[in-house]
Amino acid sequence: MNYGFREGTRLPKAVDPQKVGPVLAGLERKGELTAEKVVEKAHALSSPLHDAFTWDDTVAAQERRMDQARYLIGSVRVIVKESNLSPEKETRKAFHHVPNAHGRAGIYATPATLRTDADKFTGALNGARQRLAGARLAVRELEGLAQRPIIGKIKAVGAHLDKAVEGLDSI
DSSP states (O other): OOOOOOTTOOOOTTOOHHHHHHHHHHHHHTTOOSHHHHHHHHTSTTSTTGGGSOOOHHHHHHHHHHHHHHHHHHHOEEEEEEOSSOSOEEEEESSEEEEETTEEEEEEEOHHHHHHOHHHHHHHHHHHHHHHHHHHHHHHHHHTTOOTTTHHHHHHHHHHHHHHHHHHHTO
C-alpha cells in the first residue's frame, strides 16, 4: 500500500508516511488502533512513529496547555436567548477562530470584532471554508464504503456539502 499524509500536515520531515502507515495498519488489524496504543508504540527510539511526538515533557506539557486553551476559548458561548418557558437556550460562539495563512495557529475574535474588521472576518470565513471542505472530504471517503440502503442518503449529504462549499467559494 502507498501511504502519504494529508495536505497541510505539520509533522517533522523524519516522519515517513510509508513507514507510519504499516505500523498503524498493524495496530488496526489487532483491534488496537487507539491513541494510547500509538503513543505506547512510539516510545521506542527505533519506532517510525517516534519523531511524530514531543518527548521533552516540559515542551509537551506546554503544547497540551495550548490545546486546552484553544478548547477553552472554543467552548465559551454567549447566551442569546433564554426563556423561562423552555429549557432550551439559544447560544452563539463568543470567540471565532481566525487562522493565519498557514492553518490552525492564529487568533480569536469576538463577533463584534468580526463585524468591523474585514480582514479578520475574511480569515474566519476562510477557516469555516476549510472545515466545511474537510467535512465534504470525509463524507466523500465514506461514500465509497457505504452499504445499501444508506448510500443514497450519504451521497445526498455529499451533494449538499458540495453546494455549501461552492457557495462559500463564491463569496
